[in-house]
Amino acid sequence: MKEYIILIICQYFEDISASLVSEIWVHTPDTGYGVHWDPKAPELSQHLNQYGFNASQSYSINFDLKVCSNAFVYLSASPIMDSNAALYEVCIGANGGTEVSLRRQVSTFKVIESNVLGDGSTQCGLFQPFWISWQNGNIKIGKGLAIDNEVVVDWNDPNPFIIHGVGVKTGVGQSGQWTIHIEALGYFCLHTETRGTMELVKTTLATEYSCPYLCHGINNCMGFNFNVHTSVCELISTGEPMLTVTDSGWTFGTKCFQWKCFACI
Numbered sequence: 001m002k003e004y005i006i007l008i009i010c011q012y013f014e015d016i017s018a019s020l021v022s023e024i025w026v027h028t029p030d031t032g033y034g035v036h037w038d039p040k041a042p043e044l045s046q047h048l049n050q051y052g053f054n055a056s057q058s059y060s061i062n063f064d065l066k067v068c069s070n071a072f073v074y075l076s077a078s079p080i081m082d083s084n085a086a087l088y089e090v091c092i093g094a095n096g097g098t099e100v101s102l103r104r105q106v107s108t109f110k111v112i113e114s115n116v117l118g119d120g121s122t123q124c125g126l127f128q129p130f131w132i133s134w135q136n137g138n139i140k141i142g143k144g145l146a147i148d149n150e151v152v153v154d155w156n157d158p159n160p161f162i163i164h165g166v167g168v169k170t171g172v173g174q175s176g177q178w179t180i181h182i183e184a185l186g187y188f189c190l191h192t193e194t195r196g197t198m199e200l201v202k203t204t205l206a207t208e209y210s211c212p213y214l215c216h217g218i219n220n221c222m223g224f225n226f227n228v229h230t231s232v233c234e235l236i237s238t239g240e241p242m243l244t245v246t247d248s249g250w251t252f253g254t255k256c257f258q259w260k261c262f263a264c265i
Contacts, residue, residue, distance in 0.1 A: 045167030067176035093122035206233035223254035
């Protein structure tokens with residue numbers, strides 16, 4: 001019965017609002033050092049697969065980043081960012097925000113490429129655009145949102161591995177804000193008798209059809225809770241780990257990102 005309800009509701013929104021959402025917002029707190037000092041650092045990152053990003057079917061990512069310094073992007077052979085798996089670490093804003101560096105796990109982690117960011121240096125109060133690509137072991141890092149433009153690092157791994165997971169974090173005294181540009185479909189997947197307990201964007205009154213429609217129009221809304229008895233509609237923020245509880249009368253719905261829906265993963 002649950003699968004049938006999900007199918008009917010998703011089909012309804014496919015008919016009336018099958019447009020694309022282009023970004024998710026992620027906040028990363030200070031979680032300490034990178035892999036050179038803390039081998040468990042990748043496990044402390046925000047794993048982008050929880051937002052539906054499938055790294056094994058993608059070869060690049062672009063994002064806007066607001067941080068003073070020391071933002072890390074991990075490209076891992078593990079979808080769960082296992083610290084024992086093969087890994088690349090990108091540090092954006094190294095050396096006081098002025099450099100980007102690339103580390104590769106060999107016997108230990110070492111810097112294999114680095115370069116200055118110039119006028120693309122990280123800024124404490126401003127978003128700066130960056131991109132990373134990893135096709136066929138060719139690791140590139142650049143400024144702006146256009147892949148292969150303004151290349152800062154370009155390195156070919158002689159022993160490449162397949163990227164299955166991507167994670168982002170900030171540390172060394174810094175927290176950061178990320179706007180990650182990925183394709184999100186305007187469909188929803190539902191779980192009945194379930195409520196998401198994450199941070200809310202807003203709470204309002206709605207119908208069972210208008211509640212997901214409200215979320216659909218807000219980029220930083222990843223899903224909603226709707227109560228069939230009170231008509232309360234809670235819009236859930238992106239950038240939060242997905243936490244749910246069983247709760248009678250509530251329906252928990254999530255957006256579908258890259259053909260995956262959070263509540264159905």
